[in-house]
Amino acid sequence: MARHRRFPFLSRILHWTMAAMIVAMLFIGIGMVGSVSEYHWLFSIHKPLGILVLVLVAIRLVNRLFNPPPPLPSGMLGWQRLAAHGSHVVLYALMFAVPLVGWTMLSAARYPIVLYGPLQLPPIAPQSPTLFAVLRETHTVLALLLFATFLIHLSAALMHALIFRDDVFPSMTFFAFAGDKEAGVTGSDPQSGAEGSAAATVAKKV
Amino acid sequence: MPQDPTASQRYRPPSLTDKGALARLAAIGGVVLAIAVCFANVAGWLSPGRLSQARFIDRFERLNGVHAGFRRNHAKGVCVTGSFESNGHGVRLSKAVVFKPGRVPVVGRVSLSGGYPYLPDGGKDVRALGLSFRPLDGEEWRTAMINIPVFVVKDPKAFYEQLLASHPDPAMGKPDLAKMAAFTAAHPEFAVAMKVITSNPFSSGFANARYNGLNAFRFVNAADVVTPVRWSMVPTEPFAPDTPEQAKSSDKNYLFDDLIARLARGPLQWHLIVTIGQLGDATDDATMSWPGDREHVDVGTLTIDRAETEAPGNCRDINFDPLVLPSGIEPSDDPLLTARSAAYSESFTRREGETKTPSAVQVPVTGKGS
Numbered sequence: 001m002a003r004h005r006r007f008p009f010l011s012r013i014l015h016w017t018m019a020a021m022i023v024a025m026l027f028i029g030i031g032m033v034g035s036v037s038e039y040h041w042l043f044s045i046h047k048p049l050g051i052l053v054l055v056l057v058a059i060r061l062v063n064r065l066f067n068p069p070p071p072l073p074s075g076m077l078g079w080q081r082l083a084a085h086g087s088h089v090v091l092y093a094l095m096f097a098v099p100l101v102g103w104t105m106l107s108a109a110r111y112p113i114v115l116y117g118p119l120q121l122p123p124i125a126p127q128s129p130t131l132f133a134v135l136r137e138t139h140t141v142l143a144l145l146l147f148a149t150f151l152i153h154l155s156a157a158l159m160h161a162l163i164f165r166d167d168v169f170p171s172m173t174f175f176a177f178a179g180d181k182e183a184g185v186t187g188s189d190p191q192s193g194a195e196g197s198a199a200a201t202v203a204k205k206v
Numbered sequence: 207m208p209q210d211p212t213a214s215q216r217y218r219p220p221s222l223t224d225k226g227a228l229a230r231l232a233a234i235g236g237v238v239l240a241i242a243v244c245f246a247n248v249a250g251w252l253s254p255g256r257l258s259q260a261r262f263i264d265r266f267e268r269l270n271g272v273h274a275g276f277r278r279n280h281a282k283g284v285c286v287t288g289s290f291e292s293n294g295h296g297v298r299l300s301k302a303v304v305f306k307p308g309r310v311p312v313v314g315r316v317s318l319s320g321g322y323p324y325l326p327d328g329g330k331d332v333r334a335l336g337l338s339f340r341p342l343d344g345e346e347w348r349t350a351m352i353n354i355p356v357f358v359v360k361d362p363k364a365f366y367e368q369l370l371a372s373h374p375d376p377a378m379g380k381p382d383l384a385k386m387a388a389f390t391a392a393h394p395e396f397a398v399a400m401k402v403i404t405s406n407p408f409s410s411g412f413a414n415a416r417y418n419g420l421n422a423f424r425f426v427n428a429a430d431v432v433t434p435v436r437w438s439m440v441p442t443e444p445f446a447p448d449t450p451e452q453a454k455s456s457d458k459n460y461l462f463d464d465l466i467a468r469l470a471r472g473p474l475q476w477h478l479i480v481t482i483g484q485l486g487d488a489t490d491d492a493t494m495s496w497p498g499d500r501e502h503v504d505v506g507t508l509t510i511d512r513a514e515t516e517a518p519g520n521c522r523d524i525n526f527d528p529l530v531l532p533s534g535i536e537p538s539d540d541p542l543l544t545a546r547s548a549a550y551s552e553s554f555t556r557r558e559g560e561t562k563t564p565s566a567v568q569v570p571v572t573g574k575g576s
Binding site: 026027030031033035036037038039040041043073074075076077080110111114117118120127129130133134136137147151155158162163164165166 | 234237344530
């Protein structure tokens, strides 16, 4: 049992809350710029939700320093470790960059940054058409990059859950580890269980 | 880290004979692909016929050409500045800071409709006034108004079609009558609106024009009572009709230059008149007038005292998006509002990234007001 290590509770809460918010934001963002009739209400959600992501990712980074994630399973290959670490650096960088670029670009365009009702954020850049034009493009490119990184992240998570069948996926969930119900089996043992029962436990988890 | 060969075995690619693993791999691929397809669908990439902001502005560009650095509509204009003196009569209707008694700085833009920044002024061109109210201790309010009493279409799709139908045929120099007839038949509200519009003659200039917000909005007061409203800027200058002689002027900017000369002599004023809608008055159809007996409330006076050539940092770089609203003013259910916001945003994004050329309307240094 001691071999199982989960992400700390707060980390898991932050992960799933932000996952839902960020995926929603990506769809809202791409939907609003591609629409005429749905533009305004989507944009009204996009701004406060984006700022909330920025606040949460700052909390999350601090939390990560104090509550570090469990180490990767020892068996993972070198390139897999590199990909895992690299994609998380990219995810964190984009979670900060996309909302910050959004806030800066609205400032450069001299749009009021309305969150809700009379609640507004101050501009963080001087009015500048050129800066706005560059950042507006950057915002889209970074958001698409974030969407691509999210798909890679999801693929990797599902690979851990369904193919590698290690501790990585359950360590981010609130469910019991697969092996915990089988006395004496750690669940991180690759040879544990017959094919059929392993698939069944995965099906229960996912 | 030295790797335990048994532990790392599970991280090797699954064998091609492991049908279960291959099926699970396919399932993972399927999930990821499904999400990507949903995303592309929401983006509109899979529906080329959907009316998007880009397609809206593409149509302006296709009909009028791309005039780098200029608005895709209302391309020709001049900046103005002044202030709004609120008399406090709006407070019972809206909690917006701008309606509290007091003076608020205003930045505005006077323009003519159309996508050509250098076309000579014409008596039939729709005149417009965009305003940005900037209370020092409250939220900004932007509005863009025009001098016709109702709008010509009621939804964005009809506007998109009307742009094409009413555009002069390059061969004839006039709109294609067959196309226009087909459009009018499909949109009966267009003919009704045009009758109202043509029965109200244009004024002789910008200074004595009445500018109408057209779309309905919702005013929300401190007690959260919602009132459907429309608004207009009503000039204090006496009305004089536009005459065909004016357009014969050798000055191709005669409308703008008249305004600049008039401002050099002294400030111009308009009353902000709020019309209060009643149950049953259309808030989602800008082609329909509200009955004439509706209550009108004069909520304050706009004073414009200075004209400025479009330049970096002034009205040139402001998007007069009608949905930049303070708390206390909300959009109605009028579908044109979100469409205007979306299309203005796209036009703004495109022009801000382009190299700027000087505007047609130049305010002489001596022509500036006090």
